[in-house]
Amino acid sequence: MKIIACVKQVPDSAARVVAENGQVSWGDAQLVINPWDEYAVEAALQQKEAHNGSLIAISIGNENAKEALKHALAMGADEAVLITDPALTALDTQGAAHVLAAAIKKIGEVDLAFFGRQAIDGDAGLTPAQTARLLGWSIFSLSAKIDVEGDTLRVERSTEEGRQIVSGKLPGVFSIVKDFGEPRYPSFMGIRKASRAEIPVWSLADLGIKAPAAVVSWPEVINPPAREISCEMIEAGSPEEIANILADKILAEKIL
Amino acid sequence: MNIWVYIDHFKGQALPASWEALGAGLALGKVTALVFGAEVEQLAKQACEFGAEEVLQAEDKALGDFRAEDFASTLSALASQHNPDLIFLPTTTRGRELAAMSAIDLDTGVLVDVIAIEMEGDRVVATRPIYAGKLLEKTLCAANPQIVTLRGRAFPKPVLQSGRTGTITKVETLSRAATTIEGYSETESGINLSDATVIVSGGRGVSNNPNLIPPNDLGDEEAEIWRAQQGFNLVGELAATLGGAVGASRAAVDANYVPYAHQVGQTGKVVSPDLYIAAGISGAIQHLAGMRNSKLIVAINKDPDAPIFNAARYGVVGDLFQILPALTETFKKKLGK
Numbered sequence: 001m002k003i004i005a006c007v008k009q010v011p012d013s014a015a016r017v018v019a020e021n022g023q024v025s026w027g028d029a030q031l032v033i034n035p036w037d038e039y040a041v042e043a044a045l046q047q048k049e050a051h052n053g054s055l056i057a058i059s060i061g062n063e064n065a066k067e068a069l070k071h072a073l074a075m076g077a078d079e080a081v082l083i084t085d086p087a088l089t090a091l092d093t094q095g096a097a098h099v100l101a102a103a104i105k106k107i108g109e110v111d112l113a114f115f116g117r118q119a120i121d122g123d124a125g126l127t128p129a130q131t132a133r134l135l136g137w138s139i140f141s142l143s144a145k146i147d148v149e150g151d152t153l154r155v156e157r158s159t160e161e162g163r164q165i166v167s168g169k170l171p172g173v174f175s176i177v178k179d180f181g182e183p184r185y186p187s188f189m190g191i192r193k194a195s196r197a198e199i200p201v202w203s204l205a206d207l208g209i210k211a212p213a214a215v216v217s218w219p220e221v222i223n224p225p226a227r228e229i230s231c232e233m234i235e236a237g238s239p240e241e242i243a244n245i246l247a248d249k250i251l252a253e254k255i256l
Numbered sequence: 257m258n259i260w261v262y263i264d265h266f267k268g269q270a271l272p273a274s275w276e277a278l279g280a281g282l283a284l285g286k287v288t289a290l291v292f293g294a295e296v297e298q299l300a301k302q303a304c305e306f307g308a309e310e311v312l313q314a315e316d317k318a319l320g321d322f323r324a325e326d327f328a329s330t331l332s333a334l335a336s337q338h339n340p341d342l343i344f345l346p347t348t349t350r351g352r353e354l355a356a357m358s359a360i361d362l363d364t365g366v367l368v369d370v371i372a373i374e375m376e377g378d379r380v381v382a383t384r385p386i387y388a389g390k391l392l393e394k395t396l397c398a399a400n401p402q403i404v405t406l407r408g409r410a411f412p413k414p415v416l417q418s419g420r421t422g423t424i425t426k427v428e429t430l431s432r433a434a435t436t437i438e439g440y441s442e443t444e445s446g447i448n449l450s451d452a453t454v455i456v457s458g459g460r461g462v463s464n465n466p467n468l469i470p471p472n473d474l475g476d477e478e479a480e481i482w483r484a485q486q487g488f489n490l491v492g493e494l495a496a497t498l499g500g501a502v503g504a505s506r507a508a509v510d511a512n513y514v515p516y517a518h519q520v521g522q523t524g525k526v527v528s529p530d531l532y533i534a535a536g537i538s539g540a541i542q543h544l545a546g547m548r549n550s551k552l553i554v555a556i557n558k559d560p561d562a563p564i565f566n567a568a569r570y571g572v573v574g575d576l577f578q579i580l581p582a583l584t585e586t587f588k589k590k591l592g593k
Binding site: 011013014016017018019022035036039064067078092093094096121122123124125126127129130131132133134138139140141142154158159160161162163164165168169170176178179214216217218219220221222223224226229231232233234235238239240242243244246247248249250251253255256 | 264271296325328348349352353354355357359360361363364365366367368369385386387388389390391392393394395396397398399417434435437438439440441448450453454471472492498509515516517519522523524526530531536540541542546551552553554555565566567568569570571572573574575578579582585586587
């Protein structure tokens with residue numbers, strides 16, 4: 001069984017990101033593998049282990065993105081591929097999906113492709129479904145549990161209405177949510193292997209595609225308006241007195 | 257301008273964000289609503305009552321369960337035929353997937369999870385939060401149709417005009433049914449934090465009640481979870497009294513106090529209820545990013561220096577195990593429950 005995990009390099013979730021001159025700046029904060037993608041790698045590794053398969057991690061980005069791929073390798077991925085090309089700036093989700101679908105086709109005979117539910121920078125959550133659409137595969141978004149038997153899939157999805165159970169056939173594209181279970185830590189051996197790994201770099205020419213047209217643009221990034229909040233502390237004697245004052249303050253806002 | 261709004265629903269019940277999206281469309285002009293499903297006649301009529309001029313109704317047993325692939329094929333075929341300028345959808349799980357796939361079919365793009373819209377000529381300039389709301393971006397789509405998904409609770413719901421009618425046109429459906437929806441698991445009920453008007457959230461602090469003695473056959477970790485569950489019962493009682501939902505911090509979810517579906521924050525749900533009560537949550541940047549746009553934030557914490565107080569309008573430094581039950585009782589009386 002051939003398995004793909006798509007990963008992205010993003011600023012750490014604890015980073016203080018700000019807008020500077022209309023662009024995003026995260027200062028000297030660390031870049032890490034998108035936290036959601038760690039769940040995707042974990043889900044992919046579980047399938048690899050259950051079905052004696054192989055896992056290839058792929059990422060679009062510059063040299064930096066190799067770190068995300070090395071994290072996936074250290075967790076247990078067998079191979080990694082970086083897709084990098086000067087034409088891939090200001091890539092929107094449609095563009096990313098075109099590139100990833102082309103890479104998945106080039107790798108060939110892939111059964112399962114895993115994504116995190118979204119990247120914590122752009123928060124779009126569109127690329128998994130768009131990649132599935134381009135490949136003509138079924139999408140199993142927000143997957144919390146996956147069982148594969150032969151060419152049949154049984155998936156539990158985390159939806160607004162609760163845990164949905166859906167079945168289908170391979171191949172499939174998955175986006176993974178946190179219910180799947182904690183991603184494993186890279187092992188010492190894994191880290192050593194990853195640090196020595198030569199990661200092949202593919203260009204658009206290697207994929208046999210032209211640069212996708214940029215349809216969505218984001219000309220300006222701004223800091224959210226500062227909220228003038230001063231916290232009024234409710235101080236009274238007993239919990240009942242505090243509750244009474246607080247309830248009256250909340251009711252006075254006329255939002256209930 | 258030809259404006260379409262997709263009405264997302266579950267078994268004929270529209271999600272509130274669908275009507276909000278319809279309202280956002282009406283602010284720009286006449287709206288054609290799209291209603292797809294197995295039995296959606298009532299929903300189509302409801303769309304007219306909320307202000308749609310016309311409804312394109314794709315009714316077919318095969319569309320009884322939402323499958324993104326089939327709904328996208330139906331939507332894309334209609335859009336190729338009628339060339340709408342704008343397609344609005346609510347940012348629900350289904351809305352997001354449908355928008356994503358149709359954008360591929362129609363060679364266009366999606367402005368996803370937007371919170372404000374302006375028009376510049378025939379282009380939508382949308383504002384959307386990125387980095388879980390730490391920043392906002394202005395974004396636009398160069399191709400047509402411009403597909404936009406609108407965040408729940410960011411746009412006002414239009415007024416329902418009882419008895420108002422519109423033109424309902426039945427349209428062709430497309431389905432391959434490549435997957436089968438087997439059903440829903442009994443063990444985990446749905447929780448929709450995005451649409452909740454009130455959220456009461458608990459953090460690590462809910463497991464710290466010193467007055468509780470866990471059953472003595474429990475190990476340390478089990479005892480901690482047992483304590484936390486007693487704490488979350490208090491959170492749940494206040495939430496139920498206020499007609500709200502239960503949220504949780506990442507720390508509480510990571511410690512297995514409550515399922516992930518409750519998590520508020522950058523790697524959970526980003527929410528903006530009218531009232532957010534944080535109990536025993538210190539207020540990590542990760543959590544603040546997910547709830548800072550709530551209308552009124554109340555924090556209860558025993559640590560007066562907890563960062564959550566910097567985001568709150570009202571704060572109580574105290575013992576949540578005393579404050580929460582007192583608050584529940586007070587609200588029961590004041591709200592006549």
